[in-house]
Amino acid sequence: MNFIEKRIVEDGIVKPGHVLKVDSFLNHQIDVALLDEIGKEFARRFENETITKVLTIEASGIAVACSVARELGVPVVFARKSGSVNLDGDTYVAEVESYTHKGTNRVIVSGKYLCPEDRVLIVDDFLANGCALQGLISIVDSAGAEVVGCGIVIEKGFQEGGYRIRNLGFRLESLAIIESMDAQTGRIVFRAQE
Ligand code: 5GP
Numbered sequence: 001m002n003f004i005e006k007r008i009v010e011d012g013i014v015k016p017g018h019v020l021k022v023d024s025f026l027n028h029q030i031d032v033a034l035l036d037e038i039g040k041e042f043a044r045r046f047e048n049e050t051i052t053k054v055l056t057i058e059a060s061g062i063a064v065a066c067s068v069a070r071e072l073g074v075p076v077v078f079a080r081k082s083g084s085v086n087l088d089g090d091t092y093v094a095e096v097e098s099y100t101h102k103g104t105n106r107v108i109v110s111g112k113y114l115c116p117e118d119r120v121l122i123v124d125d126f127l128a129n130g131c132a133l134q135g136l137i138s139i140v141d142s143a144g145a146e147v148v149g150c151g152i153v154i155e156k157g158f159q160e161g162g163y164r165i166r167n168l169g170f171r172l173e174s175l176a177i178i179e180s181m182d183a184q185t186g187r188i189v190f191r192a193q194e
Contacts (some may be wrong), residue, residue, distance in 0.1 A: 004038070008154065015188075020178065020188075030071070039069075042071070042121075053075055054068050054074060058078050080097075090110070093107070097133065099132075114140065118140075122140070126154050127152040127172075137150075155177045162177070174193075
């Protein structure tokens, strides 16, 4: 098991509805030493790529994105949920269905912070059905920039997001891929990765 898989087994809580809670180290309380390791690992995996921006979505992707961006020496841009923001000028917009809160969020990035020259690494904490990643990919497309790849801390491999994103031809690196998890027993099985 790698460092994320170990931490999930130790501290993750499987909830009904195919939700994994990682509030004690990633989504509410944050273990910054673990966050540093996550940043280093993504930087290592994408070390042969030229990356100019790390893009994520408000709110839970921001910490992960900052850790990766610090390693890469580039800025983070996070797509903002429209209710919380009034952006001037050109904006890139996507509709993203929320997995955990249900309902749809309109997410926005200012035209000032993504340009056609950008080579973008998209980062998020979880991948479930792929709506968040697809929304972020469409924002990068709207800017005329390029998606270098996607980095996910925890992919739920039994949901279809991973298949969708890889099938679209994007490089997707997930630090842990959960093959199955059981809310009654708490048992979590990971997909073997190199
Ligand atoms: P997707 O858009 O791929 O369906 O879902 C990904 C988004 O939903 C992530 O940004 C993440 O915040 C949230 N999410 C999806 N599944 C889970 C989960 O099992 N646990 C937690 N904590 N968040 C999740």
